[in-house]
Amino acid sequence: MRCKNIQVKLVDYYENSLPPEEKKLVQSHLEICSSCQEELQKIRSTFELLKNESSYEPDEAYWINFIPGVRSKIEKGRGTTLVPIPKLKIIGGIVSLALVLLLGIFFFKEDQKVMFKSSEEPYGYLLPAEGEKIDQLFYAEAGNESSASKLFSETDRNKLALAEIELEKNNWGKGGKEEALKKLDLKQLENLKKDLEKTKFKKEIL
Amino acid sequence: MSNKIENQKMNEEIVRELVRRFKHGEEKAYNELVNLYKQRIFNLVLKMVRNREDAMDLAQEAFVKAYHSLKDFREEASFSTWLYRIAVNLCLNFTQRDKFRSFILLEEMTQPVLSSDSPLKDLEQKELDKAIDQAVLNLPGKQRTVFILRHYQELPHSEIAKILDKSEGTIKANYFQAIKKLKKSLAGFIE
Numbered sequence: 376m377r378c379k380n381i382q383v384k385l386v387d388y389y390e391n392s393l394p395p396e397e398k399k400l401v402q403s404h405l406e407i408c409s410s411c412q413e414e415l416q417k418i419r420s421t422f423e424l425l426k427n428e429s430s431y432e433p434d435e436a437y438w439i440n441f442i443p444g445v446r447s448k449i450e451k452g453r454g455t456t457l458v459p460i461p462k463l464k465i466i467g468g469i470v471s472l473a474l475v476l477l478l479g480i481f482f483f484k485e486d487q488k489v490m491f492k493s494s495e496e497p498y499g500y501l502l503p504a505e506g507e508k509i510d511q512l513f514y515a516e517a518g519n520e521s522s523a524s525k526l527f528s529e530t531d532r533n534k535l536a537l538a539e540i541e542l543e544k545n546n547w548g549k550g551g552k553e554e555a556l557k558k559l560d561l562k563q564l565e566n567l568k569k570d571l572e573k574t575k576f577k578k579e580i581l
Numbered sequence: 582m583s584n585k586i587e588n589q590k591m592n593e594e595i596v597r598e599l600v601r602r603f604k605h606g607e608e609k610a611y612n613e614l615v616n617l618y619k620q621r622i623f624n625l626v627l628k629m630v631r632n633r634e635d636a637m638d639l640a641q642e643a644f645v646k647a648y649h650s651l652k653d654f655r656e657e658a659s660f661s662t663w664l665y666r667i668a669v670n671l672c673l674n675f676t677q678r679d680k681f682r683s684f685i686l687l688e689e690m691t692q693p694v695l696s697s698d699s700p701l702k703d704l705e706q707k708e709l710d711k712a713i714d715q716a717v718l719n720l721p722g723k724q725r726t727v728f729i730l731r732h733y734q735e736l737p738h739s740e741i742a743k744i745l746d747k748s749e750g751t752i753k754a755n756y757f758q759a760i761k762k763l764k765k766s767l768a769g770f771i772e
Contacts, residue, residue: 386760387753392738420771421764425732428713429706431627437637441619442612445644 378404378411385415389422592617596660603651611651615644618661621734622668628729629672631714639675643668658743665730665744673722709770716766720759727752728759 381404387393388401405411559567596617602610622643627636647667654663717725723745730741738756742749764771 383757386757417764417768417771418760421760421767424709424767424770425713425763427706427709429710431633433623433633433637438619441641442615444641445615445648446612448641448645449648 378408381405381408381411382414385411385418389415389418593659593661597656600651600654600656600660611648614660618664619644621661622664625665625668625729625734626672628717628733629669629725630676631718635675639671640668643671646671662740662743665734666746669726669730669744673726676718677722712767712770716763719766720762724755724759724762727755728763731756 381401384393384397384401388398391398393401405415596614599610599614599617603614619640623636623640626639626643627633630636630639643664647664650667654660658666717728720728726745727741730736730744731738736744738749738752742752745752747755
C-alpha cells in the first residue's frame, strides 16, 4: 500500500477506530516506513497538545439561572437578537446615508430637467433675441456648455432646435425680428417690453 | 466513549417521554429536557465559538430555538441529534456572521489560567490556548464542526453524520482534513 493511502488512515489508526483488517495493513506498513511513522508521531503530538488545552466551567450561578434565562428569552421573544446590534446600526446608517444621497442626486437631476426642459413650452416664457440660439439660452442657464450637454441628450437638442425655428416663425414672422419690430408702433413696443420684463421675472422665480 | 453512548441510549426513552409530555402541553417537561442537555450544549457551543460570553448566551439561545420548533419535531432523528443540529447551525451562523469580531476578541478572550507557582508555565499555557482557539476558528465550518463533535463531544462518526445529514465517508474525510490542518497550525508547539 502506498504512503498516501496509509496516511489518510492514520488518524483513525491513532483513535483505534479502524476495522481489524485495515488496522493490520497500517501496522505492517508502519513497520517498514519511517515517513509514515513520523507522520503518526505528529498526529499523536497534535492530539496530546489538544489535551493540554485549558477547560472552562461556568460558575454555579450560570447553571442556576440557566432555565430561568431560557424561559425569559422565550417569553420576551428574544429568539433572534444575536445579530451584533452595533454592526447592524452601522450598516443601517451607511445604507440610509447612501439612499439619501442617491435620492438627493435623483431629485436634483429631475429638478434640473424640469427647470431647463419643459416639453410643452421649452422656452416659451422667454422670447429669444434674433439669431440667439436656444442652446445658448440653456448654456446660460446651466452655467456652461458642458453642463448643458450633460442635461440634454442629442435628441432633446434637436427637438429644441426645431422648436426654436417654430418659435421664430410664430413670434417674429417671415421677416424676422427687425422686420417685425418695424411694423410695431410705440405702444406695441412698450407692451412687448413689459411682456418681456414679466417673462424674465417668471424665468427668475422658476 | 462507549459508556457515554450507553448512557445516551438509556436516556433516549426518558427523553422521548419528555418530548411527548411537552407536546401534550406540559411546559415543565421542557425544563427537564434543558437540564439533561444544557451542559453538553454549552460545551459544544463554547468549543465552536471559542468565547465564554457568547457561548453562555448561545447555549441558552439554542434551547430557545429548540423550544419554538419542538412542536414540529417529527422524531425522525433522536432528540439529541436534532438539538445538536440546532446548536451547530446557530454557532456556524454566529461565527460566520461575526467572524471579524471573533478574531478581534481572540486577543482578549484568552482564558485566565489558575495562577500557579510558575508564571512562565502560565504564559505558555495562555499561548497554547490562544493558538488552539485560533487554529480551530480558522478551520472551515464543516471541518470545525466535525472536529468538535468528534474530539470534544466524543461522538461516533455515524452520529455526526446524522447530525450534519452527510455520509459517514464525508464526515471521516472532514475529520481527517481538520486534523491535518490543526497539525500544521500547531506545528510550532510540537517538538
